[in-house]
Amino acid sequence: MTGALGGAVKRSAPPRWRRVLRLWHRWFGLGAAVWLLLLAVTGSAIVFYEELDRALNPDWRSIPVAAAPRTPAADRAVEAAARAVPGFSPRYIDLPDKPGETIVMLGEIDAPDGKGGPAQVFADPRDGQVLGWRRNDVVSFDRRHLMDTLYGLHVDLKLGPAMTWFLGLVGLLWAIDHIAAIILAIPSVKAWRSAFRIQGRGLNLRRVFDLHRAPGLWLAPVTLVVAVTGTVLAWPDDSREAVRLVAPVSERLHEHYPSKGPPPAPIGVDRAVAIATGHTRAAADSVLVVARKGVYGVRTFDDRDLDHLGRLWTYVAMADGRIVGQRHDNGQGAGDGFFAWQYPLHSGQALGLTGRLLVLASGLATILLCVTGVVLWARRRPKPRRS
Incomplete structure (x- = not known):
């Protein structure tokens, strides 16, 4: 111009x-x-982690729908995993949500030679037989490890x-x-x-x-x-401190339980699940094995859940099966509610x-x-x- x-x-x-x-x-x-x-x-x-991993590893992640049991054999799965993967102990057991799914256990391999580490074991819910397992600390793009590798890269690049x-x-x-x-x-x-x-x-x-x-x-x-x-x-602790400046934030109940270790003869996962589901009258989603506190944290589904995961925690004592506490992830106030929404929003599961x-x-x-x-x-x- x-x-x-x-x-x-x-x-x-x-x-x-x-x-x-x-x-x-x-x-x-x-x-x-x-x-x-x-x-x-x-x-x-x-x-679409679950769908893709199930498509890549159908022999690990699925059984015939018609053969699915009403109650998964979690205790037998834990025992079979210890035999198939020496030194393995689960800290989290994801139970089948739908007929045809398998039991998925996350835990640690305690190897005397120092070659232990995080592992994931898949078991048949009918008899607990181990269908397969993988290390979670390796980077591999074969069909067995692809989705787990991508997940680890997303969290911390391994x-x-x-x-x-x-x-x-x-x-x-x-x-x-x-x-x-x-x-x-x-x-x-x-x-x-x-x-x-x-x-x-x-x-x-x-x-x-x-x-x-x-x-x-x-x-x-x-x-x-x-x-x-x-x-x-990524910053759970720092975020909690920041939110506490404006609203109270409570922790999961087991963080406040005294450390006493597991009893000599724990009641087992199956019984803990039966006790919790009988109390909540809802299906179980997963179990957190909190051995250092001597409790099982059984997660069941609830109307307050914000995503596809069961968010109602019922804590069952390993020693005698007593219910020692119960808490929903939504908590009681605005601070707890803020954190309850984070994963459902980040993953899109909220909608x-x-x-x-x-x-x-x-x-x-x-x-x-x-x-x-x-x-x-x-x-x-x-x-x-x-x-």
Whole structure:
């Protein structure tokens, strides 16, 4: 454009705060692109962890529906696991929720040679026979380990608590970046509609920019929830301390029980499940074996559950079968309720299949944002002058 005097009309420079936001968004995006890409790829896959792992390992994860027992043989499964995997002791036993599913036990292998570690054992609910097992501390992309590897990479890249903390920091900064991204994406109230459109042709700069901006705006509410909940799940203790500043937060009951170790002759998982389900009159979801406290934490389904997991805990004494406490994950107040929502929202389970599909879409959109953001930066960089 030219003005009345024939000179070029220059665009006014953006305000300083907008330039600051642009710098923040650019350099955060470039610095976090690799980490967000890894989280998005692995997170998109594990949205359907159970279904995919069952499809890859049907001999471990399923039995004929018609042959499914009314009561799974959990004690026999624990005994068979100790024989099949020497040194294995379960800390968590996931019972079949539907006919045709198997018992899944998570625990530790206590090996005298120091080669122990976390393991997962699958057992037939009819007789407890071990169908297969795998180590949880290996990185392998064969069908036996693929989904478990992706899950571990999503949590901490298989590198331990320090990396979990770092990924929580990435999540926090990503949540903050949502504010800058939305402000930059909508330069004015009048132009808000264009920010949601994808224009241009082929892979020209305009189209790449719109592919970076529009999907991010479409799914910004979902990705913001994923970022915040991911931070809370990665920083459970710090998050609790922060929430306690505004609302009381209670812990699971077994954290307050005295440490006394397991009794010489515990009542067993099967009896603990029978006692808890008889008390709650609801089906059992899983059992937490809290040996150091001498209790079984039996989780049963309840009308207050926020996702597909049983969230009502009934604590049964290992020594004599007494019910020593009961608590729902929702807790009693706003602080407890906040934490109860974190996993259901992060996984999408709070809204069932619709929620999981939204989380999957947000993961795919994040992959697109990472790729197009790097492409935009590379194509907009000033080219070096030739001498």
